[in-house]
Amino acid sequence: xxxxxxxxxxxxxxxxxxxxxxxxxxxxxxxxxxxxxxxxxxxxxxxxxxxxxxxxxxxxxxxxxxxxxxxxxxx
Amino acid sequence: xxxxxxxxxxxxxxxxxxxxxxxxxxxxxxxxxxxxxxxxxxxxxxxxxxxxxxxxxxxxxxxxxxxxxxxxxxxxxxxxxxxxxxxxxxxxxxxxxxxxxxxxxxxxxxxxxxxxxxxxxxxxxxxxxxxxxxxxxxxxxxxxxxxxxxxxxxxxxxxxxxxxxxxxxxxxxxxxxxxxxxxxxxxxxxxxxxxxxxxxxxxxxxxxxxxxxxxxxxxxxxxxxxxxxxxxxxxxxxxxxxxxxxxxxxxxxxxxxxxxxxxxxxxxxxxxxxxxxxxxxxxxxxxxxxxxxxxxxxxxxxxxxxxxxxxxxxxxxxxxxxxxxxxxxxxxxxxxxxxxxxxxxxxxxxxxxxxxxxxxxxxxxxxxxxxxxxxxxxxxxxxxxxxxxxxxxxxxxxxxxxxxxxxxxxxxxxxxxxxxxxxxxxxxxxxxxxxxxxxxxxxxxxxxxxxxxxxxxxxxxxxxxxxxxxxxx
Numbered sequence: 046x047x048x049x050x051x052x053x054x055x056x057x058x059x060x061x062x063x064x065x066x067x068x069x070x071x072x073x074x075x076x077x078x079x080x081x082x083x084x085x086x087x088x089x090x091x092x093x094x095x096x097x098x099x100x101x102x103x104x105x106x107x108x109x110x111x112x113x114x115x116x117x118x119x120x
Numbered sequence: 121x122x123x124x125x126x127x128x129x130x131x132x133x134x135x136x137x138x139x140x141x142x143x144x145x146x147x148x149x150x151x152x153x154x155x156x157x158x159x160x161x162x163x164x165x166x167x168x169x170x171x172x173x174x175x176x177x178x179x180x181x182x183x184x185x186x187x188x189x190x191x192x193x194x195x196x197x198x199x200x201x202x203x204x205x206x207x208x209x210x211x212x213x214x215x216x217x218x219x220x221x222x223x224x225x226x227x228x229x230x231x232x233x234x235x236x237x238x239x240x241x242x243x244x245x246x247x248x249x250x251x252x253x254x255x256x257x258x259x260x261x262x263x264x265x266x267x268x269x270x271x272x273x274x275x276x277x278x279x280x281x282x283x284x285x286x287x288x289x290x291x292x293x294x295x296x297x298x299x300x301x302x303x304x305x306x307x308x309x310x311x312x313x314x315x316x317x318x319x320x321x322x323x324x325x326x327x328x329x330x331x332x333x334x335x336x337x338x339x340x341x342x343x344x345x346x347x348x349x350x351x352x353x354x355x356x357x358x359x360x361x362x363x364x365x366x367x368x369x370x371x372x373x374x375x376x377x378x379x380x381x382x383x384x385x386x387x388x389x390x391x392x393x394x395x396x397x398x399x400x401x402x403x404x405x406x407x408x409x410x411x412x413x414x415x416x417x418x419x420x421x422x423x424x425x426x427x428x429x430x431x432x433x434x435x436x437x438x439x440x441x442x443x444x445x446x447x448x449x450x451x452x453x454x455x456x457x458x459x460x461x462x463x464x465x466x467x468x469x470x471x472x473x474x475x476x477x478x479x480x481x482x483x484x485x486x487x488x489x490x491x492x493x494x495x496x497x498x499x500x501x502x503x504x505x506x507x508x509x510x511x512x513x514x515x516x517x518x519x520x521x522x523x524x525x526x527x528x529x530x531x532x533x534x535x536x537x538x539x540x541x542x543x544x545x546x547x548x549x550x551x552x553x554x555x556x557x558x559x560x561x562x563x564x565x566x567x568x569x570x571x572x573x574x575x576x577x578x579x580x581x582x583x584x585x586x587x588x589x590x591x592x593x
Contacts, residue, residue, distance in 0.1 A: 046424065046433070046497060050523050059437075061426045062369040067437030072526040074433045076425040078381040079373040096373075100380055104501035104526050105508045 046074045047099045048107035049082075054115060057084045072107050075099050082110055091116045140267035142277050142355050146334035148325070151365040156322030157293050157332050159215070159304045159430035166211050167302050170442040171202050171588075172432065172529070174215045175303075176416045177222025178484070179345070179409035180451030181555045184221030186247055186564045187451045189236070190571035191536060192229060196237060200588035209590070217306040217319075217415040219408035221557075222449065223344040224287070227337050230305035231291050245287050247564055252557035258282055274352025276342055284338035293320070293340075294333040304430070308408035308415055309343035312353050316390045317411040317418055318343075318403065323429055327394035328356065328403065329363035343405040348476045353404035360397035367395070370427040384425070413480040414450050416487045424494055436529045444529040445584060446491060449571065450537040452481050454551040477555075488535060495531040502528050532584045536574045 051059045053069035060066060060083050067073040069084065076099075083094035095112045102108045155161070177188040195210035202212065218226035228235075228242050235241045258264055258278045267273050284290050296305065304321075311318040318324060320340035325332040343354040374381075374388035393400060408415065422432045423444070435441045459466050466474070505525045512519045541547035550570060553563060575581045584590075 046494075046501070048501075048526055061434070062373055064426065064429070064431065064434060065438060066426050066431070066434040067527075070524065071437065072523050073437045074526060076381065076384065076427065076433065078377040078384050080426070081369055081373060098380060104505045105521075105523075107523055107526075109523075 047077050047102045048104050049073050049075045049097075049099055049102070050107045050109050051082055051084075051113065052109060052111045053084065053090070053113050057090075059083075060085045069113075072104065075108075084113060089116055090114060140270035140273035140277075142272055142274070143280075143336065143339065145325075145356050146331045147359045148329045148331045148363045151326055151329070151363045153326070153366075153429070156325070157297050157320075158322050159302075161297070161300060162302045162304055163300050164214070164302045166205075166207055167214065168203060168205075168212065169214075169435070169440045171212050171445070172435070172441045172443070173209070173213045173445045174217065174419050174447070175213055175226075176414055176419060176446070176448050177216065177218040177226050178414040178448075178450045178452065179220025179222060179407065179555075180453065181221040181345075181557050182247065182251075182559045182564065183453070183553045183555065183567060184449075184451035185224045186559070186567035187536070187571050188218070188222045188225040188449045189242070189247060190568035191447065191449050191575065192225065193237065193568065194572035194575055194592075197593040198585075199591040199593065200585075202588060209588070213303045215302075215304045215306060215419065217308060217419050218344065219308050219413055219415040220345040220347075221451065221555075222415065223307045223341045223408070224283075226305050227288065227307060227341050230296055230303065231288065231337060248561055250558040251282070251286075254286070255279055255282060255557065272355075274355075276346050276351040276354045279346075279351060280336070280339050280342035280354070283341055284336050288336070288338040288341070291337050292333065293335050293337060296337070297333050306415070306418060307337075307340040307344045308412065308418065309340070309346065309354070309405040310408055310410035311390075312404040312406050313400070314390050314393055315411060317408070318405055319418060320344075326363075326365055327360060327391060328397070329359040329361065329365060330357065344408045346405060346407045348406055348410065349472050353406055356403040356405060358394060358397045358400050358403055360395045360400075362397075365395075367392075368427075374427070384427070387421075387427070407476075409480050410476065412483070412487065413452070414448055414484045414487060416446075416448055416484075416491060419446065420487065420490055420494070423491075437527060439527055441529045443532070443584075443587075445532045445534065447534040447536065447575075447581075448488060448491070450484060450488075450535065451567075452484060452537060452539075453553055453555070454481075454538075455554070456552060488533075491533050495533055498528050498531060501526060532580050534575065534578050534581045534584070536571055536578070538570075540574050540577065541570065542577070 051069050057069045058065050061080050079098050081094050081096050090113050099108050178184050198209040200209050216226045307320045309318045322332050371388045374384045377385040422428050426433050509521050538550040
């Protein structure tokens with residue numbers, strides 16, 4: 046398995062390829078390959094989604110996705 | 121005048137031939153990812169998601185059906201404690217994935233539940249019955265000869281009709297949808313053209329724009345146990361392009377994975393092949409054992425991938441599953457052969473039988489290894505994180521790990537196969553059982569008893585039982 050952390054100031058669901066797949070700031074198990082990550086509804090964050098290749102990660106060295114920010118200012 | 125009866129018979133025969141066709145699977149008018157036979161639509165009264173139990177039943181005719189039946193009896197008789205509740209281990213089973221002979225037990229339990237254990241029901245209509253003899257008798261019935269002359273009515277249809285009438289009471293997947301209860305029954309066949317697993321669930325039927333609800337369960341079992349050459353392929357019509365199907369995101373992403381994750385790329389390639397209904401107007405199905413004789417590959421995928429609608433990797437990430445149990449019931453045999461006693465090779469029939477069974481058995485070892493490796497890697501990843509955290513705290517007590525530990529489920533892989541029988545004589549006896557739909561009563565009785573015995577002797581099952589405080593009735 047590969048590991049990914051999607052960072053965000055608050056706890057939100059993380060969607061991988063359109064399906065609920067965990068929570069922000071948790072270390073998530075992800076299958077190796079190309080994936081699209083987003084935070085689902087409400088769409089109060091930017092960017093709407095990011096695409097990443099996930100490979101060569103470990104549980105102590107996960108892929109960090111820190112692109113997502115709340116839209117419209119600080120949380 | 122004398123020719124009139126002959127003419128009448130000829131006309132009737134022609135009519136029977138002309139009318140004989142396979143039951144056509146219905147079209148899906150509109151794709152709806154929330155409807156149909158899917159894991160997400162099954163409720164689970166008295167079944168927690170946090171203890172997730174998967175059973176896989178292999179092929180092997182009545183031998184496989186009886187072995188898996190014995191395992192279900194054992195789980196029915198085992199009381200456990202989970203989250204402060206007492207229940208039967210059987211009631212915690214979430215998914216049963218099956219192939220060939222194992223599909224008879226899985227489908228019957230899915231449809232009729234506790235009736236499975238009624239001696240007047242499954243045991244009588246299938247387990248202790250000479251179904252093979254009845255199949256042969258049906259194939260030799262002159263009425264069926266006429267029907268079999270039709271290009272749209274193969275030998276597998278005779279088998280499907282027999283199973284429908286005599287075992288599965290003409291039930292359809294609509295009955296399973298209406299029950300809306302776990303376990304999720306996954307009956308696996310093989311797509312002849314792609315050599316790939318074809319599972320009778322709505323996710324699969326979405327690709328061909330067909331409503332699985334209108335398909336008789338007996339057809340899925342017939343396809344799953346459709347031994348090559350003995351029977352003709354079972355046909356499913358492909359209506360892809362007519363139901364506004366939306367390709368899931370993973371399929372587009374996986375197309376970029378040829379050099380990153382080739383098996384994922386291949387899964388998308390196979391799934392896309394159904395979308396071309398001009399090229400693939402019909403799907404031809406063979407025994408599920410051709411693609412995976414232990415019914416475990418699809419479950420492995422659910423454990424390791426985020427792509428499936430009921431992905432277990434996602435459920436673990438979402439903290440829904442605490443313990444994951446996979447019990448593989450494998451009726452693989454190792455029959456003695458005299459082929460290598462003589463210089464001349466076996467005949468065509470033997471060769472066909474060998475190439476359609478022996479390589480599959482070897483492939484099954486690899487499949488089980490993949491399950492063990494997956495669970496082992498989880499443990500190692502968890503241990504690595506804990507070790508790093510320990511070192512950090514030793515060297516820098518105020519330091520914090522930059523990320524949280526991965527959320528893991530405690531995993532138990534249990535294998536039930538004849539190779540585990542300790543007594544060599546008894547082991548050889550089981551390893552030499554034939555693959556047939558007619559076994560003597562004494563052999564079925566022995567098969568029912570050996571599954572529970574192997575479970576009791578399995579270290580992994582004993583560890584699970586210690587944690588669940590198992591009590592056997």
